[in-house]
Every structure is written in C-alpha cells, then in structure tokens.
Amino acid sequence: MHASSASLPASVALLGTGPMGAPIARNIIAAGVPLTLWNRTAHKAEAIAGGRVAASPAEAASEVVLTVLPDLPQVAALLHGDDGLLAGWKTAGIEHPILVIHGTVSPVAVAEFADDCLRNWGLTVVDAPLSGGTIGAEEGRLSIMVGGPHCAVERVKPLFSLYGSTVVWFGDTGAGSTVKACNQIVVAATVTALAEAMALANSAGLDLEKVQSVLSGGLANSEVLAQKGGRWINADFEGGGSAKNQLKDLGFITELATQAGLTLPVAGSLLAAFQAMVSAGRGDLDHTGIYLGIRG
Incomplete structure (x- = not known):
C-alpha cells in the first residue's frame, strides 16, 4: 500500500x-x-x-x-x-x-x-x-x-x-515495544525448537532438507522455517539476527515479566540458552546458530 x-x-x-x-x-x-x-x-x-x-x-x-x-x-x-x-x-x-x-x-x-x-x-x-x-x-x-x-x-x-x-x-509510547517482547518470545522459542529438531534429525543421520519439507507441510510450519531453514541445511550461521540481540530482547522480556509479577518458564529457559550461546563466543552469529550448542 x-x-x-x-x-x-x-x-x-x-x-x-x-x-x-x-x-x-x-x-x-x-x-x-x-x-x-x-x-x-x-x-x-x-x-x-x-x-x-x-x-x-x-x-x-x-x-x-x-x-x-x-x-x-x-x-x-x-x-x-x-x-x-x-x-x-x-x-x-x-x-x-x-x-x-x-x-x-x-x-x-x-x-x-x-x-x-x-x-x-x-x-x-x-x-x-x-x-x-x-x-x-x-x-x-x-x-x-x-x-x-x-x-x-x-x-x-x-x-x-x-x-x-x-x-x-x-x-x-512503550506499548509497541511490549508487543515486540511478546513477538520475541515466539520467535526465540520457534528458532530454538527448530534447532533442537534439526539437531535430533542430524544425530539420526537424516536429510535435513527432507525433514524440513515435511515440517513445512504441516502444523510445524512457520515463517522462521521458511526464512531460516536453509541455515541449518547449509550450516551457515553468519550474519542475520544476532544471538546477542536475541539475548538483549529476552532481557527486556524478563524485565516486563518481573514488573508484571509473571513467571514465564519458556522465556526463562530461552534466556539461559542464549546466555550460554553468547558466553561461548557465538553472540555475533545468527540466532539459529544456537543449533551449534545443542548439537555439541
């Protein structure tokens, strides 16, 4: 428009x-x-x-x-x-x-x-x-x-x-950023869930491209998979939305949740996972690179 x-x-x-x-x-x-x-x-x-x-x-x-x-x-x-x-x-x-x-x-x-x-x-x-x-x-x-x-x-x-x-x-002012915090819970969770799925498939010797074709045809499909799926297939985690920025966003989510008196178990787990990724020196990689820590 x-x-x-x-x-x-x-x-x-x-x-x-x-x-x-x-x-x-x-x-x-x-x-x-x-x-x-x-x-x-x-x-x-x-x-x-x-x-x-x-x-x-x-x-x-x-x-x-x-x-x-x-x-x-x-x-x-x-x-x-x-x-x-x-x-x-x-x-x-x-x-x-x-x-x-x-x-x-x-x-x-x-x-x-x-x-x-x-x-x-x-x-x-x-x-x-x-x-x-x-x-x-x-x-x-x-x-x-x-x-x-x-x-x-x-x-x-x-x-x-x-x-x-x-x-x-x-x-x-501030309401838009609150909605973005909600968005980032879903994005970070989806990225991490897909990374876990790819790590599990890889450990079983499966073709990741074929696995993704099945995921994309069902309820597991997402914009994250459509835009970022190739990163796991090609093991290319350079550039993109960085892990350190994802961690920053998760910190804002924690701040909001504390202010509201809420406990967000998924967001808390994501915060710990991305803290580990950044601490491992991978903070400048795309957030899909959380796969590297999961795969071991």
Whole structure:
C-alpha cells in the first residue's frame, strides 16, 4: 500500500542503514519520497541510491526521523551536541519533530525516554519495533507494532505503509515495544525448537532438507522455517539476527515479566540458552546458530 504525497510528512530522514534500515530506505525512496540518510559508517548510507546523505545527525534533522538502531542508548546518543538532532531541529526551525524508534528496546526505558523528550524538548517519541526480518524489509511487508500519541502515529502511518504490510497502534509510547517482547518470545522459542529438531534429525543421520519439507507441510510450519531453514541445511550461521540481540530482547522480556509479577518458564529457559550461546563466543552469529550448542 502506498500513501499519497499529500499525507506524508514534509521531510523525512532515516538514521541507521544496516541490514534492516537499508531496505526500508530503498522502499521509501522507491515510493518517490525524498529521504535524508545518515549512518555512523558513511559508506553504507552512500550505497543507497536516491537518498541524500547527511554528514551528521544534525544535518539529517527532519520533521520525522526514523531510527533503525540496535538499542535505546544508540538513539539517545544522537540527540546532543553541535552535531546532534536537537541542534539540527533548532537550526531548521522544526518545532514539533517526531522521533521514531524502529529498534527493539526496553518498553520501560523507552516510555521514560519519551516522557523526558517531550517534557524537555517538545520532542514526540514513537516506538515502532519491526517484525519480518530482512526479507520482510526488502519486500515491504514488515509488521510494525506502534506505541505513541495517537496524533503523531496518524502522522507517520502513511510513511510506515511504504515498508510495512501490517501497522497496528497499541497505545502510548512503550506499548509497541511490549508487543515486540511478546513477538520475541515466539520467535526465540520457534528458532530454538527448530534447532533442537534439526539437531535430533542430524544425530539420526537424516536429510535435513527432507525433514524440513515435511515440517513445512504441516502444523510445524512457520515463517522462521521458511526464512531460516536453509541455515541449518547449509550450516551457515553468519550474519542475520544476532544471538546477542536475541539475548538483549529476552532481557527486556524478563524485565516486563518481573514488573508484571509473571513467571514465564519458556522465556526463562530461552534466556539461559542464549546466555550460554553468547558466553561461548557465538553472540555475533545468527540466532539459529544456537543449533551449534545443542548439537555439541
């Protein structure tokens, strides 16, 4: 679904042109929307055709700034100093900017961050974590879980429609990240269950491709299997969604569960499993690499 130019923000920037940010940027540009890009490693932004590359966050300051960064500290670090977003918005005369956080962050921390930003600088923060992986980003069919003031969310929804096929608002800032925490329980559990199944099949000398063809034809099928099944077949665990980021997300889930007085046995087991993977020096591998520890 594409939005009309009349409904889009007057100026848009995207900060963080990594594995998710780059395809999001390409989809926005393909829709004919002028886009300013910034990345700490400039050549990654320069590789995206059609965007205007800014030399600093200040130079990228726009009415709507999308951040696609690993965690909240990296977003907060973009605000201050002569080269920061706050200085850039002031210079550009943008009085009520919207800062969108597409990374997976702590629901508790992002709600506090949003309150501080609005109170201190009149900056509205929308948390809008993503699901669908790099393939979903490339194909413009991400699921976007949104939290923030309703009026601000309505302002950015037409933009989200350029790279998301499912965009749902859940409430105040932090609500989107809470939904992402729910999503990540299922993703981490599915990845780990499939890794266990592949390890068991491998131990019996079975053809993993054939095993997966059977799984994909029944109730065990999933988007994780469709997108990531080949990693187990080819023993290729480089790149992708890292184990250390999966562990970070599971930490946020534990934080939320503790706050709610809940005991989540599956999430607790997953946390321990990914802690072991990261401790074994495999934190930069795709999370499907948890298979390596299970296989032994």
